[in-house]
Amino acid sequence: MWITLAILILSAIGFMHGKLRSDIVALIALVALLVFQILTPAEALSGFSNSVVIMMVGLFVVGGAIFQTGLAKMISSRILKLAGESELRLFILVMIVTSGIGAFVSNTGTVALMLPIVVSLAASAKMNASRLLMPLAFASSMGGMMTLIGTPPNLVIQDALVSGGYPALSFFSFLPVGLICVGVGMLVLLPLSKWFLSKQGNDKNKGKQNAKTLKELVAEYGISTNLFRVKVVPTSLLKGNSIIELDVRRKYGLNILEVRRSESSQHRFLMTASQQLTDFKTKLQIDDILYIRGEADKVKQFSIDYQLEMLDGHVTEESKKSKKLDFYDIGIAEIVLMPSSKLIHQSVAETGFRDKYNVNILGIRRKNEYILRNIGEEKVHGGDVLLVQGTWTNIARLSQEDTEWVVLGQPLAEAAKVTLDYKAPIAAIIMILMVSMMVFDFIPVAPVTAVMIAGLLMVLTGCFRNVEAAYKTINWESIVLIAAMMPMSMALEKTGASEYISNTLVSGLGAYGPIALMAGIYFTTSLMTMFISNTATAVLLAPIAMNSAVQIGVDPTPFLFAVTVAASMCFASPFSTPPNALVMPAGQYTFMDYVKVGLPLQIIMGIVMVLVLPLLFPF
16 A cells, blocks of 8 residues: 555655656656566556546547537637627627537637637737636636546546446536636626736737748738639539639739539538649639739630639729638648749749649749749749649648748648648537437437547548547547556555545544535645646546545445546646646736736635535535
8 A cells, every 4th residue: 555655645745746748757657567467467458448538538629620620710709709809708708608618619629719709809909918818718718627537537426336336427517617618707807807916018029920920921921812613513614624724814814722622512521622732634613713913804704714713803903802812622822933043034834833743823023023924934033932732732832842942931830831721611510419319318328438439520521630630639648648547546446445535534534524525625636736637637536535435335426526626626736737838828927927817816726616515515
């Protein structure tokens, strides 16, 4: 028993010290349990096959797809528009929307999504963003208490109850607790944020950016200017013709940038749209949409000659605002020609970018001059910056020719940032399907199965650019940490350490009744979470809470809820949860800001929960 406790204490010190990554500390502890033969190899590795761990992997994938398709951003942006310029409404809506998203998506991902939106909303409302960012982080944790999948500790106590032979919790068993957490949080944070967070300045890094965004490139080169869309209808003379047969550049002075094609109906669910860079061999089909740059009258004449449907009229200042070039499979980037490049003094047509690399040159920046017309005949100079368009993979291939030019930025990294917003409806359907399978008991599917199905569907339906992108959404450090720490609770029980700790708590507080004992477990968990990750704390304290309740002969459900709430509602330190750390630089907070605002909230939340949990889940 003492060896197990020593390993546990050393692990806690390792977590608090922070020199080693938390997953490495957990693995060292796991190996130590094996070396001292406290656990068998099968027992030690059981965490990696635990349904909680598998479910977390699936939830990372589902959450990543929701971000990648822009679904969460789309929903939150529309809801937050309701705030207008009222500080009170903005504060309340940030809390409500963030906690609502946090109920279904990881709190770290929720904060990463909402942070830029909240900063821009605060600026438009002429409000200091620092007043909103800390409440944003706290709200993401509070929202996680609303559903079974909202935060990992919820899954941990569910597993503890089922392992102990008690009925499983439903998907929304946590909802009353979560709503109370959000209500208490809003009431406490409203004055605290006004008193302690309104004086910070957050303009130091304003406007600093390492690279141009895609929107900035579009605006700088004026790509959306004179950009038109025409559609191939059944009566069009274009159907079946290839791009080279049209010769639109010579006849009309137009440049076909891209073909947007809807997939056939039998594959509509798997792929709703595709982008194709115009190729001389591309055969046009009915319902193809051509993205064309050129003069409005020339585009109109081209449409009349070939009986095409114009989707855009003459460009006016008003319509320019709504025009945009979408980036999914195809992107844009800048390349700078080296002074020693062999392409110097060749015309753009002679450089062979289209033939060799399958990319278009859309414009040239030469010092302060932008050349956007008759590009094919323009001779390139050393130091010219070329704006190229192509598939992200082909643009990335240009980086291999580092003796001829330099690609500005990282194309594949930019591609990863592109939201596949045309997939948002599919992501929404899959999300609703997953939640339905977990909520309704008449659907005979286990929660872990529902999450696995949802994760696979997100990949198969193209909500990710590729499978690798799906794997990148998984936080493997968290997965390994939880899987490696789960056997620790088994070791505590096997050696009697768990029973010893629970006996100590029971002997010290049990005489004062179950509420006093539950309060002791709550604040012990709350204290530990300030130094150890909330999931690891929940894994360690759940069996202790279970044993303590059993010893005094009461239902362990409120005790386990005390563990998960205390593990999740830790606000007094910027390092207690990832969301707290995420907003620290953006809000320019100090450690004392978290103590001033987070510590009172953490204590008040604890007192409220100790009083409320027995009412919701009677002993």
